[in-house]
Amino acid sequence: MDRRKFLKGVGVAGVVSLAGCTGGPDESTETDGENQSDQQQGGTGTDTTSGNESESTGTDSTDGGSGDGSDVNVGMVYATGGLGDGSFNDQAQTGLNRAAQDLGVSFNESEPSQVSEFARFQQSFAQSQDPDYDLVSCIGFLQAEALTETAGQYPDQDFMIVDATVDADNVANYLFAEHQGSYLVGQMAGLLTTQEFAAGAGETNPEETTVGFVGGAEGSLIGKFEAGFTAGVKAVDSNIQVLSNYVGGSSPFNDPTAGKAAANSMYNNGADIVYHAAGNTGTGVFNAAKEQGRFAIGVDRDQSVTKPNSADVILASMVKRVDTAVYNSIEAVVNGNFEGGANTTLGLEQEGVKVVYGDQIGGDIPEEVKTQVSDARQQIIDGGIEVPTDPSNV
Template sequence: MKNRLFLLVAILSLGLFLAACGGADENNEGNNANTDENGNTASEGEQASDYKVSMVTDEGGVDDKSFNQSAWEGIKAWGDNNGLSKGEGFDYAQSNSSADYMPNISRFVRDDYDLIFGVGFKLKEDLQKSAEQFADTNFAIIDEVVDAPNAASITFKEHQGSFLVGVAAALKTKTNKVGFVGGIESPLIKKFESGFIAGVKSINPDIQVEVQYAESFTEPAKGKMIATNMYGNGVDVIYHASGGTGNGIFNEARDQKHNDPDRELWVIGVDRDQYEEGQIDENNVTLTSMVKRVDVAVQDVIERGMKGEFPAGELLEYGIEENAITIATTNEEAMTDEIITAVEEWEEKILDGNVEVPQTTEELEQYIDSL
């Protein structure tokens, strides 16, 4: 009898314990859920499915192997993580000319997208107008600044990454001549140029840096012609910040490497790891790339918006510290341990505040004078 009574008490105690555990789980589940305006709860997945994100490219296109592509990869990664698909939760619109900007933006507004990205400084004017006209929609522009209470401006510390690839170029050159090719001359691209030259001169002030602007981000033929002249003048490392125009620089480097496999010449890519663009025969002419993690910034802004914390009216700047600026080390043969160690040392100096990387021509001149 005593044994049966003991068994009954044990069973009742177990039941109470399990019920308590179940209640705790339910309470935790409720605490982790999101609550809508009516007091109803929704899981993160359900919340994400209600949040729609889109982007409008500039003329470079979504597969420009540059920041359009990186931005799209960030949006797509967010969508994939939340079980969404292109056209069902996230999408992009291709702009073939500047005349497409406003129609593309307006279409996404009509389709009730919560957040619309404009990729590139060329979209500034149309995104500014759209933000003022459509106050209930959130907008974000990449590589520019707009002034609106429902818009965020996403910028990067490109000068930091450009400084680091400048260090790599200076340690790699055999001719003491390196080159910089920009797309359209602007304050943005001047950040790339200034940072690069500062990095080069920090290693060896006597290295010559040849600079030329193509005045286009979409003309590979012009990039190829500039590279032909630079390599012909003895330059052996070219860093480009020229979007699709840079494809022509890679083409010329591959052609020359194919014709003379023993010649050492290099290209430094931009925005994303452009290692694949440098492959030719058994060689690869991509020394490194200044990787601008537009995808990291885009995902950060989306996540904040999805949580109801969209950085409206804010100017955001992503750099080394935010893991949004780095350089590629994919080409293990070219990026030797010596070069990587030196780059890491200079990176620490930047993070510690011991090196203030110049962003303008004036700051660059002052920096060089201080060396």
């Protein structure tokens, strides 16, 4: 019997009864940046029931259905952007829902509203006896500090974390080569800003040859997105200007108003295309692109699908397979081969990151542009192109 069965007088605040798969945000979830519900803002700081999202972007690295997880319980702690972001958290939820469908696991989800709440939710799942959670999934690098402490307090509890490395024997770490995928959308943006191009509700001004990047919180992780994007742009023409802005603040990944202001500044200064790596803050980038008649690039999921109202300005998305990391970690628990202390990196070669062209206007992108992007992808995999991870090195 797990030692957690003997814990006495331990509260499980914030952990609701087992949810199963009973509704929630789906692929059509759209947030306008100014009028969102508390759940979409992640503002309740409480658990929510699970969604039932069937679409999974890209190629799966697992076959699925390889084990019986009917007696496995998973606790999910999302990033502060909350569900309904059409991006990072929703991609994680896709992997969770697929594990429930394929493997039969049960799960509960929590949506912290701020970084200070991560430890409480992590510990609530670890302390719980009814149900007893076999795995606690922690989404986002901002959870690393809290998880370092929590993992040490509960050495018999298995955890996984996305986008960070926690040095503990009971934590599986999943990382991504975001810079590689960002290089490809940067190259696409560089090629398009140097030519006259119109599609959907947007068009370029080839005389400006300027693009932009909007990040959430400044740091090494989001810096990889910026570094790769800038390197891809500069590979086309070193004279192309790349504008960059990090929104920061108390909710860097859940502030569409700030995202819109940052993007508007870039469009007003000649940017044809703006790429964001800012979670739900990116909704504001899309809103700005529509108002300005320019283009944007999504992140984490195919945002031309998850943000359909902006599909006429989203050229492509740099998809990051957070769902694969979540699914694989759960499958490992089901199959009894979970590896705490292991680091797994998913890049272009593993299809952990990839470019997905926009559902509505991606077909209008010239084939010669797509061919050059495809060729660069293979060169990165073969080692012919080394993509920087630090913006200061571009």
